[in-house]
Amino acid sequence: MxxxxxxxxxxxxxxxxxxxxxxxxxxxxxxxxxxxxxxxxxxxxxxxxxxxxxxxxxxxxxxxxxxxxxxxxxxxxxxxxxxxxAPGCNARAVAEYVLQALLLVCQKQGRAASSLSIGVVGMGNVGRRVAQWMQALGMTVRACDPPLAEQGVDVGYRLESIDALLDCDVLTLHVPLTDTGPAATRHLLHHERLAAMGANRILINTCRGPVVDNRALESLLREGKGPASVLDVWEEEPHVPGDLLDRVMWGSPHIAGYSxxxxxxxxxxxxxxxxxxxGIVAPEGQKATALGVLAQDVQDERDLLSLLQTAYRLPDDYSRLQESLNEENSAAAFDQLRKRYPLRQEMHRWLWQGSAAVPFRPILDALFAPG
CATH class of the missing domain: 3.40.50.720 (NAD(P)-binding Rossmann-like Domain)
Structure with missing residues (x-):
């Protein structure tokens, strides 16, 4: 064979x-x-x-x-x-990425993430985990998934329309890219919806680049009217528009799930x-052993971000992506960033033995839960 x-x-x-x-x-x-x-x-x-x-x-x-x-x-x-x-294979990795991205933006803006509302668009394996983790952080979670709403699926949250969620402080996208039907997702966030979000809100996209109209987003950000954005995916991959990369708060080369x-x-x-x-039986996989012990205390969101960055640093990916645009063939450089991506472990591979303020115990339990 x-x-x-x-x-x-x-x-x-x-x-x-x-x-x-x-x-x-x-x-x-x-x-x-x-x-x-x-x-x-x-x-x-x-x-x-x-x-x-x-x-x-x-x-x-x-x-x-x-x-x-x-x-x-x-x-x-x-x-x-x-x-x-492989549906759901990298749900934990994406949830860790979204959590770190959110904390980084809030730290820059001087806001507490736990005080914000977040709209999770797409309630599949990844979206549900993100929703659960953000709720564990203390955020107010709202959800949108038209296909699941039509099917009457209970996802643990009331399913609203995308337009209803535009007034959330944060919008995070976890939908497939589709071109047909009433719930088509290409340019789901078009110019009008991005403008409705305004400059005081946060946008995180880790699903597919064309779900967000990149030209519209760049135009609004240039005018100071677009949401503070974290993009892991780009509409014309492997081509990344330099003007947009310069205007987002953080960016990365489609690696949110690359643990x-x-x-x-x-x-x-x-x-x-x-x-x-x-028609054969697959052998069982070997169970992984812990990588070691993390003893950092978590008393506030800055501590939580520091703990997350013992395993992975989003700013490093942003710097590498920025540098790749200086290459003669930036599209090939984009692919090389993914091909040669540094080993990134998920948080549950460690044992955490620090102390934590009461409000942070639920999110820490989620981060370090096995499996």
Missing amino acids: KIVADANMPGLELFAAHGQVVPVDGRQMNPSTVADADVLLVRSVTRVNAELLADSPVRFVGSATIGTDHVDQQWLQETQRAFAH VQGKENGTRMVYDAFCKWR
Whole structure:
């Protein structure tokens, strides 16, 4: 069995027992790459459709990501090709990113995050975890998810419209990128909605770049009328507009979910689906041991931010992204930032043994809970 895989996908040794694993740059995959492949493993940078696979013998496609907008699932189904992805694999990593981003912005603005309201747009695996953690921090949480509202799904919060949430102090986006239907998300935050948020609110986008109209956001920020923004995703990736990057408060190269555990979870979920497809039992994974002890006390939000930054520093990603725009080929530099991303561990990999003020105990319990 020949297994063609994105070289940026960790844990490919799991598949090596089942055939020849051929790692390939995800953006360079083309019909010749998969001409004699049986299995294709990708991440979000590879477009999986008839153009790529029509003449190939590929019968199983796995994407080690939560999003699926890069995959033509209908065509795969019509041509009897199996598909699996990894919903929720990096939910903890994204929640940690959002928490740190929020604390960084609030620290700059001299505000307490716990005193603010936050609108969580998209209540899937990631959105729900973000909502739970922000509530644990003490924030007032409101939620929006039109498809789940239509289905009558109970997510633990009253589901409101996106326009109703524009008066929240913070808006964080966790939706898939969709182009059709009444709940289409491309340019969900268009010029009018961004303008309605105004300069006193905070926007965090960690899902897909085109969910926010980047040109409209840049224009409003240039005029001092747009929300304080943290962008991990960009509308024209791997191209990042320098004018917008200069005006956001923090930015990063689509790595909010790039923890070691998030990537490992993604690969493992696809591997389990692959084994099920083959009709075999997947071996159990090894349990990870703690990395060590963290003894920092948490008495206020500044302490909480300091604790988070023992594992990961968003400002470092911002600096690297800014520097990448000085490269002759900034798009290639963007991809290299992702390909060579430093190992980033999630907080639950450590044992925390500090003391904490009562209001911070719920969020610390969430951060260090196993699993």
